[in-house]
Structures are given as structure tokens and as C-alpha cells.
Amino acid sequence: MIGRLRGIILEKQPPLMLLEVQGVGYEIQLPMTCFCQLPDLGQEAIIFTQFVVREDSQLLYGFNDKQERALFRELIKVNGVGPKLALGILSGMSAHQFVGAVEKEEITTLIRLPGVGKKTAERLVVEMKDRFKSLHGDLFSNRGDIPSLAEPAKVSDADIEAEAVSALVTLGYKPQEASRLVNKIAKTGVDCETLIRDALRSAL
Numbered sequence: 001m002i003g004r005l006r007g008i009i010l011e012k013q014p015p016l017m018l019l020e021v022q023g024v025g026y027e028i029q030l031p032m033t034c035f036c037q038l039p040d041l042g043q044e045a046i047i048f049t050q051f052v053v054r055e056d057s058q059l060l061y062g063f064n065d066k067q068e069r070a071l072f073r074e075l076i077k078v079n080g081v082g083p084k085l086a087l088g089i090l091s092g093m094s095a096h097q098f099v100g101a102v103e104k105e106e107i108t109t110l111i112r113l114p115g116v117g118k119k120t121a122e123r124l125v126v127e128m129k130d131r132f133k134s135l136h137g138d139l140f141s142n143r144g145d146i147p148s149l150a151e152p153a154k155v156s157d158a159d160i161e162a163e164a165v166s167a168l169v170t171l172g173y174k175p176q177e178a179s180r181l182v183n184k185i186a187k188t189g190v191d192c193e194t195l196i197r198d199a200l201r202s203a204l
Contacts, residue, residue: 006021007019007020008042012038029060029087031063031087032193048063072087081120092203112203161183164182168181181203182199
């Protein structure tokens with residue numbers, strides 16, 4: 001099982017990154033809360049990973065620390081929550097925010113996450129409360145807003161918005177909803193990662 005990778009970032013296309021490790025390129029999907037913390041292209045990164053095997057695919061998910069990975073692992077154990085939905089949940093809010101929403105039983109907040117309906121939100125509250133007891137570290141500490149370390153955009157605003165919409169669809173939003181969220185907060189000169197992050201925040 002691949003649990004940790006250390007290498008050079010070759011490509012960044014939210015929510016996917018390509019990490020070169022000793023000549024081998026690993027495609028890794030990250031929650032946007034983790035993606036926005038990545039160093040620039042060409043820089044070294046250490047990623048904690050979860051390898052997920054399905055009948056028709058083998059996917060690698062990445063996280064900046066073990067606590068975020070631990071939460072992802074617990075999420076995919078919940079009935080009806082697969083890796084794609086777990087990725088969307090952790091992109092829509094930080095680990096700390098998710099823990100707070102579950103502890104306070106904020107069903108309305110959870111429903112705003114991509115792909116989460118009322119039944120799933122209620123199931124998350126019931127099942128995750130018990131799972132939190134086995135999680136340790138800084139998961140319960142508020143680390144504040146996560147800054148974007150993206151390079152300045154070198155493409156048109158229209159292309160950036162289209163890429164942001166595509167990323168939101170990958171995270172579980174329907175195309176129409178993804179376009180609405182991006183159009184609502186789109187600004188001239190904003191890079192793709194910031195646009196995606198702000199769109200996710202506006203949905204909550």
C-alpha cells in the first residue's frame with residue numbers, strides 16, 4: 001500500500017496533481033483544502049496517500065497530513081459515502097469545520113456539501129460522532145483560513161472559470177450548479193485555485 005510520497009510537483013490541475021518520485025509520475029487527487037496548500041510547480045512536496053482500488057479503477061488520494069487522511073479513511077467507511085463524495089466533503093470544508101458541523105449536528109450545513117442529501121447528512125452525524133473518538137492529533141484545532149499558493153494565472157479568465165467549473169463537477173457538483181457558483185464569485189485576474197476555493201465557501 002502506498003502511504004506516503006515525496007517528490008517534485010510536475011502538474012497541478014485541480015483537484016489533480018502529478019508528483020514525480022524517482023522518475024515515476026503519480027497522479028493524485030486532493031481535496032481543495034489540501035490542494036491550495038501545495039507548493040509551486042517544480043517544488044518538492046510530501047503527500048500522505050490513500051490507495052483505493054475499484055473494479056474499474058485504481059485511484060490515489062492525497063493529503064497534507066495524517067489527520068486529514070485519517071478523516072478521509074473514516075468517511076469512506078460510512079454507508080453510502082465513497083471516495084469521490086469524501087473528496088467533495090473535504091473540499092467543501094476543512095477537517096476542523098466538518099468535525100464541528102457533525103458535533104453540533106448541523107444538518108443544514110452538511111446538506112450544502114456536494115453530493116450530500118438529507119439522509120446522508122443524518123448518517124454522517126450518527127456514524128462519524130463515534131468515529132471521531134478514535135481520531136487524534138490536531139484535527140480538532142482550528143487552523144484558520146488556508147492560503148492559496150497558486151502561481152499567477154497565465155490564461156484567460158474564461159479558461160480559468162471553465163477549469164474551475166470542471167473541477168467542481170469532479171468534486172460532485174452538477175454542471176449547472178457548478179457554473180452558478182463560479183459565476184457568482186468570478187473576478188478578473190483570480191487564479192483557478194482561489195476561484196474554486198471561494199466557490200466552495202460560497203456554497204456553505
